[in-house]
Amino acid sequence: MYAFDIERPATIADAIAAMKGEDAQALGGGQTLIPTLKQRLAMPSKLVSLSGIEEMRGICREDEGRICIGASTTHTEVAAGVEGYAALASLAANIGDPAVRNRGTIGGSLANNDPSACYPAAALGSGATVVTDRREIAADDFFDGLFGTALEEDEIIIEVRFPVPEKAGYIKFEQPASRFALVGVFVAKFADGVRVAVTGASEEGVFRWSEAEAVLSSNFAADALDGVALPGSGMISDLHGSGDYRAHLVGVLTRRAVSAA
Template sequence: MYEFEFKRPGTIADAVNALGAEEAQLLGGGQTLLPTMKQRLAAPAVLVSLGGISEMQGVCTDDAGRICVGGGTTHAAVSAATADSYPALSHLAGHIGDPAVRNRGTIGGSLANNDPAACYPAAVLASGANVVTNTREIAADDFFEGMFTTALNDGEIITEVKFPVPVAASYQKFLQPASRFALTGVFVAKFAGAVRVAVTGASEDGVFRWSEAEAALSGSFSPDALDGLSVSADGMIADMHGSAAYRANLVKVLTKRAVAAC
């Protein structure tokens, strides 16, 4: 690991100012960045930690009934705080990585990194959540732009995520045992007027909505509604853990399981 300067601001405004330094980079829970630095694949001159910003931590409910999660809230804290209000989100957060990861990693860090196999992007996209930054509010459908790519601008910090709460929801993950990332994961959220289905871990472009399944489930919310559908293997991830066709099949299997579990 190369030498770097460490800053731990106490407010969002101070963090924004600290990011103005040359070659400065944000540090959330550090579950991705620090291992990358140890391998000398990244060498920021300044690390700006968000861990000391209390206004970015915690979970509450707003006047619209949305669950608002601070960008610096750990996975373990999200899981504990949403067990009753949003069980599917609680289940997802409670099964990310291992206890060490869950007690250090943050929702904001995960979303900003947008790993194609991360769990939170599926919850955000299926819920139709809004990602709030220090400068604006971004709808989930506009936030994810591809593998490790988001709509965030340089110097923009995820301060909060606002989750509408569906009538019913479930997250089903087929995990890769060593990393505990999703080999494929599907989050199904049923709202009064529509169904949203988001898939992570499968596509080379990162998280995506399965629109054909959404249309079928909006007409009949049952696993059988998906019988006539299939997912193309084109553009799916293929690696030592599973072929593109294998992941494409998992999308349908896990979507059926999620609907059955709702």
Template sequence: MYNFEVVTPASVADAVAALAEDEAQALGGGQTLIPTLKQRLAAPSKLVSLTGIAEMKGISTDDAGRICIGGGTVHADVAAGVPSYPALAGLAGKIGDPAVRNRGTIGGSIANNDPSACYPSAALASNAIIVTNLREIAADDYFLGMFETALDEGEIITQVKFPVPEKAAYIKFEQPASRFSLVGVFLAKYADGVRVAITGASNNGVFRWTEAEAALSGNFAASALEGLSASADDMIADLHGTAAYRAHLVAVLTKRAVIAAV
């Protein structure tokens, strides 16, 4: 490690002001950032901890019936606090290990947009709204590519709003050591159609499998996916699996997600 300053603002406004200073970076649960600092892949001179901001924590329901989760809410609280959306709770309960689940935050995960992270698939499949200190961003407009998002410099995720679907499921084929998704499929059925989001598979990060969405919106059954395959183009290829293997997993896990949701 190296020397840096840590500040602990008590409000979003104070955090935004601190992040406006040169070489300042936001710190959520630190499950991604701290290892990055240890490897000297980033070297901010100031970390702005968001863990002490009470207004960024907690789970509630708004007038539209959406589940509203504060950006600073840890995974363990999401796992225990959203019984009306069991697929989302189940996703949170399978992230990492207990230490990670009690430190990592939903806002940090979505802000980082790791290509193998779980929450981005939930947000994209749920057509969630990412709320920041400045604006509200639809999930379809938020995720721009691997580690890329629509967030501007110094912008903070304060809340994520999830519309509750009629049916949903999350199926993850995890890498045993890291427990990240080798491939993860989040499927959500709403009155106006089905959304299917894939994580862990693509070099472009989380994405919607629109062909599967069209098939399932017409017939919400695993049989609707027969003969449908995901393209291996732009799929991740590494020591854990080839691009073709990941494309195969996308199709297999999507069928399993339909069965689990039904």
């Protein structure tokens, strides 16, 4: 590790002020950022910890049926506190290990956009809205390649708003050492159609599988996907699996997610 300053603001207003004018980086639970700092992949001169801001914690349900989750809410809190969205609660309950779930936050996960993280698939598959200190960003516009997002350098995620679908399921094939998703698929059925989001597979990060969405919107059944497949080109290929293997897993896990929904 290297030397840096750290501030622990108690309010959103204080956090916004702390992010201005310096090479500052927002810090959620640190489960992605701290290893990144250790490897010198990022070297901000100041960290602004958001974990102590109570107004950024908690879960509520709006009259419109949306579930709103504060950005500093931990994975354990999401798993225990989300009512009426079983797929999202189950996803949160199976992130990492107990230490990661008790420290990691939904806002930190989305802001870092690790290509194998689970929450990006949930947000994109649900058609969620990411609320920052200055605007609202649709999930379709938020993710921008590996580790990339639409966030500006000093922008802070305050809340994530999830529409609740009629049915949903999330299935991931874990990399056993890290429990990150080698491939993960989130499927959500709404009145106006189906959304399918895939994490862990593509060289471009989390993405929507439009061909599967079209098929499932007409017939929401696992066997409706027979004959529908992704090519291996453009998929991550590493020591854990080839691009063709990951493409095959996407098809298998999508069928399982539909069955689980």
